[in-house]
Amino acid sequence: MEHKxxxxxxxxxxxxxxxxxVLNSRNIACLSATTAAEGLQLLEQDHQVGVVLMDxxxxDMDGYETIAALRANTKNRRLPVIAVTAQAMVGDREKCLEAGADNYISKPIDVDVLLAQIQQYLSV
Structure with a gap:
């Protein structure tokens, strides 16, 4: 996991x-971006990203639009994306998955669930 x-x-x-x-305490390296544009720019660089946690x-550009832009680049079509959102109403999970996310977790985050999801993708 230390390479991704x-x-x-x-x-x-x-x-x-x-x-x-939380992730650094588990020896999982992280990059971060506070805007969709910055996140997409980081993906264009060679940072060995193994999974994206997408608010x-x-x-400006919400997570749904950002996932669509990410998926539009063939290099990122198979990159795992976990939607992280305070939206926990009926249908929100499905909306995130339909937008192209591979998984979904609602806030407040259950750390054990998040770590299990991340490890699932990084260990592949």
């Missing part, structure tokens, strides 16, 4: 800080 990184795209730096703290509710 997790890219966190979230407009709230507090969320990024908390996620990085859905972001200003």
């Amino acid at each position: 990184q997790v890219l966190i795209i979230d407009d709230d730096t507090r969320n990024i800080f908390a996620l990085k703290a 859905i509710m972001m200003p």
Whole structure:
């Protein structure tokens, strides 16, 4: 797992800080972006990203649009994306999956569930 990184795209730096703290404590390397554009730019560079944690509710370009842009690049079509969102209403999970996410987790995040999802993708 140490060769692949997790890219966190979230407009709230507090969320990024908390996620990085949890992942780094498990020796999972992280990159982060506070805008969709910055996240997409990081993916264009060669950072060995193994999974993306995508916040859905972001200003300018939301997570759904960002996932679509990410998937439009053939290089990223198979890159695992976990939608991370406070949206936990009926149908929100399905909406994220239809937008191209591979998995979904709602806030507040269950750390054990998130780690299991990430490890599933990074160990492949």
